[in-house]
Amino acid sequence: MIRRHQQIAEELRVAIAEGTYPVGSELPSESELALAHGVSRGTLRQAFGTLQSEGLIGSRQGARRTVLSTTPSQSFTELRSFAQWARAGGRTPGGLVLRSRRAKATEAQAAQLHLAPGDTVLHVLRVRTLDGEPALLERTVYAGWAAAAVERLPDDCESVTQSLYDEARVLMSHGEHHLDAIAAGTTDARELAVRRGSPLLRVRRTTTTPDGRPVETSDDRYKPGSVVFTVRNSVQANPLVRTTPD
Amino acid sequence: MIRRHQQIAEELRVAIAEGTYPVGSELPSESELALAHGVSRGTLRQAFGTLQSEGLIGSRQGARRTVLSTTPSQSFTELRSFAQWARAGGRTPGGLVLRSRRAKATEAQAAQLHLAPGDTVLHVLRVRTLDGEPALLERTVYAGWAAAAVERLPDDCESVTQSLYDEARVLMSHGEHHLDAIAAGTTDARELAVRRGSPLLRVRRTTTTPDGRPVETSDDRYKPGSVVFTVRNSVQANPLVRTTPD
DNA sequence: GAGTGGTCTAGACCACGGC
């Protein structure tokens, strides 16, 4: 199905990227563009809303919208899995499971995954690579109901998110991420080829299905220089993307 | 002016926080709520859109919306300054300028701030505190046109963002943040009271006015344990908030 | 098949910016 507002958003995205509307310049008014595209003002506002949430444009009541950034953007609003994100940036994602075992959920884990204490969970230690270089180490805990599907995946599975959807129709659509810095432990140092005690970016995240059921909770440690997290925010909206360093 | 959709969003936020709609439960349909609040479906969808961008609820075509989180949320979509954010969390923000000097912009700085190479910029080294404890060290470069206003601020100015607006009508409304981890240097270690080489969360950011003019670019280094960055994201939208550690 | 959210229309009025 054709979504007019997505189509228009993409056209504007391209125009901004190509320099038709440079940073700081004003965009045509809603009415002008609505007329030009043969749609109602509502549909056009939907397209503008997308670009706004992507941080490409800003708006103030009474004045025309202005261009804030021309970054090519790809698919901003998407929650990208590591593999999807890597490929979008032209890099080759890889992964390898180092350890995988079932255990009983601790009280904290049960609370985070909405399980009963003592329920089964699956611990997975996985290293992720970019173009063959180790980039991050994941310590993931999957809820028991998803464990079987995860265990069926090959050890070098490239995209867990994708595979879990393809194989078991488990869609991970929402996430909460906590970012801070931490010193590399012994395991971190060995698997990421850094010195013990060197700085790592830690992301603790919980991912849920569209109806809010937690699938996994994870402690991911990123090697500096391999990945940079980028956040664009404004008074109106705040998307997050992962990027490679400049 | 009364914004119906904001009012309704707030009512729903409260209902979710109070447990009327627990995590994982379904919300009433758009038509039901529109009727109940005496508004059109469009207005109601606007309210739902706000909650969605706050990560509180999720939606799938064909099924009712579900509650993803009950976190009280405060003002998610706002881009909060350090001081505003700290106060919202019930903590006392502080700040102290350690060094301030004018210089000529390097080529990189000129590009980032949209200045001509050789234009004047203002370098400021500032330590920020939470409840009196050093939490981060800021190395900020202000564009020349904003320098005079910044220099007029007291050394212990609590909120630079607020003061710049009050004093010079400079509104910092958009920002781009790059997050990674870095080892503490000599200055970092001294001012943040950590060991040299210990991990810090680095945020490199550029802030602009609503029309896209860059005001400042900064290298901020956060002491671990003082601040955690939290990102909620979904297929639909991605807000960012800073939080204190759990 | 009934109900739901996603899209779209063609109007209207208001608050704000800038001339």
Next chain:
DNA sequence: CCGTGGTCTAGACCACTCT
């Protein structure tokens, strides 16, 4: 003051979920 974006309405059709 006019043009702009922000809000709101009352309809309509479609894609999808669930039973």
